[in-house]
Amino acid sequence: MNLLDGVSVTREGFAMKAMVLHAYGEALRPEERPLPVPGPGEIRVRVEACAVCRTDLHLVDGELPPGPLPVVPGHEIVGIVEARGPGVAAPAIGARVGVPWLGHTCGACPYCAMQRENLCDAPLFTGYTRDGGFATHVVADAAYCFPLDSFPDPVAAAPLMCAGLIGWRTLKMAGEARRVGIYGFGAAAHLIAQLCRWQGRDFYAFTRAGDTGAQDLALSLGARWAGGSGQAPPEELDAALIFAPVGALVPLALRAVRKGGRVVCGGIHMSDIPQFPYSLLWEERQLLSVANLTRADALEFLELAPRAGIVATTTTYALEDANAALADLRAGRFHGAAVLVP
Structure with missing residues (x-):
């Protein structure tokens, strides 16, 4: 596979894998999909780890307002930038980034104007209203991703992206x-x-x-x-x-x-x-x-976390075992955070 900024040229048959929610209350289904091409302002990230949040459980169980289906859950994503869409100058290809719950805001509503983007009137949420990280790859808005080059362990960093x-x-x-x-x-x-x-x-x-x-x-x-x-x-x-x-x-x-x-x-x-x-x-x-987060919150916390020596307690699952991770979270069968590793 050859990667250029704004261009993805793939071998015939190359695909990504994802665990997909088709109906509330049902198990996620494993699927193969074409490798996504990032659009303007977007990046494609190869997922290294994605933590499993209780919000994912609320989504699967149909406890949140209905969103678009099918959807790939997961919003505590750590991965490597593989491709950049038009207009994206950073992060660099090969950089490690975090992709959080807040996936995009309008920038024009009264809340965005008041620096309260967590209350945006027209937001997009990763793993809820746009596809998330229960997959081998994800496309994200570059402006809503955070640099994680100083976090050497993607599994340990993944829970920071929402739980933290x-x-x-x-x-x-x-x-x-x-x-x-x-x-x-x-x-x-x-x-x-x-x-x-x-x-x-x-x-x-x-x-x-x-x-x-x-x-x-x-x-x-x-x-x-x-x-x-x-x-x-x-x-x-x-x-x-x-x-x-x-x-x-x-x-x-x-x-x-x-x-x-x-x-x-x-x-x-x-x-x-x-x-x-x-x-x-x-x-x-x-x-x-508390409703959602702002990018300022994220930058503050990600600067504090290494200084404070925060260490996540994690239980890892293979990507295809996402349903087991959700069931274990529902039953309280582990402590700390569950993390899917493609």
């Missing part, structure tokens, strides 16, 4: 909180817990009842305390971050934070929040949500 980035935005919304509760100790939580410790914050881990594996992981990362989500922490929290998609955690977290404290919901989907007494919100407690 969304986790960072969630933590930022907690403000100057010193005592931080983390509900749902999965991929995002175990990364942001390490950043909390590096920043000098104390963190408290809340897990499914009896999940001693997640509690042990939290304690090994420096948690001041780890227990079930229904338990009260040993001291009042300044803020609570909720990564588990369970609405019933909201009143529990509000009960755990002090007056003036914040509860930040970090997921794209959550089950219904049950009715709770106003007294849990009173005294200037705040309930906030």
Whole structure:
């Protein structure tokens, strides 16, 4: 195969492989497709690793607003630039890049004008409204990819592209909180817990009842305390971050934070929040949500992560085992993050 900027000349029969969602609630199907050619402003990336996010599970299970089908899921992508479309001067061919959830924004709506592109009125999302990284190759908007040449291990870097980035935005919304509760100790939580410790914050881990594996992981990362989500922490929290998609955690977290404290919901989907007494919100407690990310968030976090020594705990799966990875995530059969390796 010969590669030129803006041109892809392939051998007859050369194809990419992908795991494709055709209908919500069904298993992904393995397919071979023609190698994609990047258009103006785009790059083609050979996927080295793609982490499996809970958002992928929400997509497959039909819990998100319907998007275009069929679609290739996956938005925590690390890979090598193979080809560039017209008008792309960077990144260089051969460079390692990360491709995140936010795949494109309009640049013209009021939110984009206010530097709040995470709330863009006409966005594209990788692995949801455009094909993602559960594949050997992916085409992405070059302006929404991030340089990762300083990250030598693609498997370890893949969870940073969403679990890390969304986790960072969630933590930022907690403000100057010193005592931080983390509900749902999965991929995002175990990364942001390490950043909390590096920043000098104390963190408290809340897990499914009896999940001693997640509690042990939290304690090994420096948690001041780890227990079930229904338990009260040993001291009042300044803020609570909720990564588990369970609405019933909201009143529990509000009960755990002090007056003036914040509860930040970090997921794209959550089950219904049950009715709770106003007294849990009173005294200037705040309930906030995080939507997507901005490129500025990503640049901040990817600069901090190596300095903080953040290390992802990963379980690897072959690309063709994507359905098994999703099932294991649904059942909580691993701790940290699952990563597909083509």
